[in-house]
Amino acid sequence: MNKKKKVTIYDIARISGFSPKTVSRVVNGEKNVKKSTYEKINQILQEYNYVPNTYARGLINKTNRNILISVPKTEFYPLEWFHILLEKIILECRKHDMNTIVEYTEPNDSMENSVLYSSSSFIGAAVIFYESPRDQRIMYLQKLGIPFIVFGKSDTEGVTYVTNNDYDALKSLMYYLVSKGLEKVSLLIGDQSLVNMDRVRGVKDAYDELGLDASLIEVVYQMKTVEDVYLYSKADFTKENIPDAIFVSGDEKVIGLIRALNELNIKIPEDVSIVGFDNIPWAQYFDPSLTTIAQDFTTLSKEIVNRLEILINGMTDLTSIEVPTKLIIRETTK
Known part of the structure; x- marks a missing residue:
């Protein structure tokens, strides 16, 4: 056999005369292998520069540890916070000996063109981002179990x-x-997703508990991009008609708000306080630096991967979890 060619466990098994299962035990460092057998297989592994294949190992061990991360891509997604969380998930998967496959799908892509459809036999579990109503990915995963x-x-x-x-x-x-003392607020929110509806509900319940008039709250949906926020802010806000505080659902979109307020000669935080969401790394370098709500990316990634581990091992009765955030106070609030 050409030693430059990448060999598989099955090749090593054929060369050594032992079963693929025995070879797998040696590759995985298991102790219940006869010393002479271990030494012979290990010698062949070194001779052929064998590199373990995650896919093959999963098939031999009857556990598929290949994780598909499925992300629909639009003109405004994925954002910076997503890349931070994605990196954390990939690193956490490595700690659990899981291989990750990231697939970005375009809006008009059909299921037949997806990795999920074409390579489902290699996928042991999946992480779904940006779930949509009657999401085809979820229905397909449920169908295949x-x-x-x-x-x-x-x-x-x-x-x-x-x-x-x-x-x-x-x-x-x-x-x-x-x-x-900041009671009149505007919320510049994305679409009417469950996440954003929860955010609005939290604001309204706080005002109810504080005995404040709900008319002090302005909710503006469909603020999906920097441009959306910029155009709305430039058209709607004036120095004479500005709330006490503006919340923007995403740090990156705050750039559009700051640009509009600068052009309107509205000072931050003297005239209006601003708060974002995500705490992306460069939020602290905004001018002024951005007060924001920080996602706990480390805990989120651990909770995702721990649940994947449990699901792969056959348990199905899992609870969902909502991870606490943290308010980071900087210069854009009084």
Whole structure:
């Protein structure tokens, strides 16, 4: 055999005369292998520069540890916070000896063109981002019996999800702002997803508990991009008509708000306080530096991968979890 060619466990088994299962035990460092057998197989492994193949090892061990991370791509996704969380998930998967496959799908892609459809036999579990109503990915995974976790709140029956505690995040933020005398607020939110609806509910419940008039709250949906926020802010805000505070659902979109306020000669935080969401690394370098709600990316990634591990091992009765956030106070609030 050409030693430059990448060999598999099955090649090593044929060369050594031992079964693939025995070779797998040696590759995985298991102790229940006869010393002479171990030495012979190990010598062949070194001779042929064998590199373990995650896919093959999963098939031999009857456990498929290949994780598909499925991400629909649009003109405004994925954002910076997603890349931070993705990196954390991949690193956490490595700690659990899991191989990750990341697939970005375009809006008009059909299931037949997806990795999930074409290579489902190699997928042991999946992480679904940006779930949509009657999501085809979820229906297909359920049909095949492949376990999965959704990131972000889900209302699909029987689905386990990991998300931020968005309700408490915004409720706590309102308590903080009101304590500083900032009662009139505008919320520049994306679409009417479960996550964003939870954020709005947290704001309204805080005002109800504080005995404040709900008319002090302005909720603006469909603020999906920097441009959306910029155009709305430039058209709607004036120096004479500005709320006490503006919350933007995403740090990156705050750039559009700051640009608009600068052009309108509205000062931050003297005239209006601003709060974002995500705590992306460069939020601290905004001018002024951005007060924001920090996602706990490390805990989110651990909760996702721990649940994947449990699902791969055959357990199905899992609870969803909402991970606490943290308010980071910087210069954009009074």
